[in-house]
Amino acid sequence: MAVLDTLGVTLAGATEDAPRILYDALELGQTRGPSLMLGSARRLGCLDAALVNGVSSHTLDFDNTSNTMAGHASAVMIPALIAAGEACGAGGRDVLLAHAVGFETGARFGHGLNFHHHEKGWHPTSTLGVFAVTAACARLLGLSPEQTANALGLSASLAAGIKANFGTMTKPLHAGQCARGGLMSALLSRKGFSANAQAFEHKQGFFNVFNGPGNFDAARIVESWGGPFDVTAPGAAYKLYACCAGAHAAIEAALMLVAKHGVFDPRSIERVNTWTPARRLPHTDRPRPNSALDAKFSVQYCVARALLDGKVVFEHFEGDAYREERVCGLLPRVHAAPHRPGQFAPDNNNGAVVEVTLADGSIQSAKVERALGRTAQNPIPLDQLRAKFENCASRVLGPKAVRAALHAIDRFEEVASIREFTALLETAV
Template sequence: MSIAHSLGERIAAFTAADLPDEALRWARIGVIDTIGVTLAGAAEPCARIARTVASPSDGAALVLGSRLRMKPSDAALVNGTAAHALDFDDCSNTLGGHPSAPILPALLALAEENHACGLRFVTAYVAGFETQARIARAVNFHHYDKGWHPTATLGVFGACAASAHLLELDAAHTATALSIAASFASGIKANFGTMTKPLHVGHASRNGLVAALLAREGFNAGDEAFEHRQGFFNVYNGAGHYDADAPLAHWAEPLDIVEPGIAIKQYPCCGSTHPAIDAMLMLVSEYGLTPDQVEAVVSWTHPRRLQHTNRPQPASALDAKFSVQYCVARALAQGRVVLSDFEGDAYADPAIRALMARIVAEPDPQADRQPDHFGAEVVVQLRDGRRVSKRVARAAGRTSANPLPDERIEAKFLDCANHALTPGASRDALGMLWRVDSLQDMTALTALLETGLRH
């Protein structure tokens, strides 16, 4: 039996009864976080351009942050782009990327059109999350290092599986959908720091949904799209650089959304900068550091993460999101890193630029002794001769083992949602999202998100 068909059997057989309480809780958190960052990202240029190109239609699916409605595939493209526009969406250690942004825009659009209940919506979300995580176990981290953007190249399978599940496709049709999606997989890391990175996500969300719809209508595809000598594994990773057994091993034991779980971002920038930000903020808090006290800073990041974050002279707000030098400078200068740091020409602030000149980013010399690649160390040389440092193994909230408290999750949502909604509507939406799995019809949520707009 092919990998696609074996995965199709598992996806089609997955039910709400397979969701432990922990999975339901993490699914709610993933939905809360993704809806919040999508509302905040809806006004970003990349999302506005995608909306213009997609064009409104007579479809049933809401474009978040607006009153426009489109057919589900177009709404998935626009909302998926908005979800990743700020690079503030959740992360996954397994995926090496952002798990929810490719899945939920497709799923929300489809749920709205089909008047699906919240429990079906959440169950499909977890099925999609598990699918992309298991495929990720087969290809990472060679896939990531090779230059693919796993959020997109693997996220398309998550969006496909979730859509197939909500459409109640059987195992054979789900397998076909996954095989179609294998030909849709795309996204290269050379486009990080530009509008094309969030477009990867919108593209993956739309394509995963389209693959499921095509399969439902009888479209066909190859039986061995993953393991064929010219299939996904060999073409995208190369012989000897994947584990074809991994997608099927230990399916849902435990669910990846539970362990290692979702990483909720505290800062609206590349997750690879977060441990260094945490380390600098700890030093600021512990020693009362100010920029005028600092002679020099060395930020050590795992080489895998430094490849796309060593940007000493960011040339745009998007570029600054991937500059560990810029992010560490902001943390030192103001004791926080917030959305406004990546808006307009904030990246060109002369005081921050002057501070960045004292910050050097280097490969972590202890990288080969670290259990994973999510840590960082910041070393600060002070003008009074002291040298202080802080090492962070993983950024706060990086796994379910060190979660952010609910109040931080809620504060982030409200801050993001208030960019598009009235404060009252943001609070109402938050309350509804905490009980999303109990909603009788997902259109109740989108109706609130539409009527609660500021303008």
């Protein structure tokens, strides 16, 4: 499912401004190579392809996440693995195995460093995801254990990304830089480029610098590998809405109210209260978003859209949709707060309550323990993920090409050549 979902959102993301600006500003078209810039017919060097496709994969904020890593694992790995796979002649099974290795690596770093790392303000998609990408690419490229360890040490110096840049083009740039950095670390290490073997444990190494002394547990990173693998439990979290995952439970609670009441007239609403996890609010409490990207991180905007439109879709986060008068008129009445005592179990970091007070004094409320797709225990049905892929891919591919891509992805383990597979994803320009 990770390949299906990530390629779909990457193809759709390729139509957005961030990858276009990146491609033009860095003049990536000056050098040709074996790796496809998804959503185009252009072929770049594998590092450039990993960079721009990584940006495309995350620019819509529609990609899956690792609950344990607290970041977007597949969006950083798949672009790097596809680009490297095209360059080295890998097949689909090679990519799937490498993705599993990388997903587990990212999760293991999450076990040892989160949630202090996340709450400190680092963006784990890139600060921990770079280790996931490095491990995945090391597996794909056939690095030895010693070369892999060296590559991980090298990538510790490439980890970067702060949550202050959420809601801007720099957030998906984190993913692109991470994809490029992890692949580059593996490529350099394969050729003998050295790094400190103590890059993590050193007093000035990654653990102490990024988390601070006493705020990590290195032993948890290496214990109990495969018992079970994180990719199966809790599993990757998939999205039905192209916005921050921290708003999804609140969206679904609002949609539950719409299912009972019908879409709301903004004039009938006196006040809307939302209660979401305290951990989410630093990046989702945005009472008045100032751009389409910023709206993706506004729980107030997302809930308002759900209540007034009965859905939350792509178009709500494009162009000037965030300025729509009836939505902006409701936003001052939508309030965000952390879970109240007793609303949820103390370890619930996904649930939400939405309460609507109407002008006649009546109150309607709905509660969601976790949004659909947040764990392997409440998965999004495969037919919905396939429909999501079709919707995303159809932004750049015709119906026949979308069907061919779906057919190949369904049999991805049998794909003999990633280069031949990506030919199915090429566009006319």
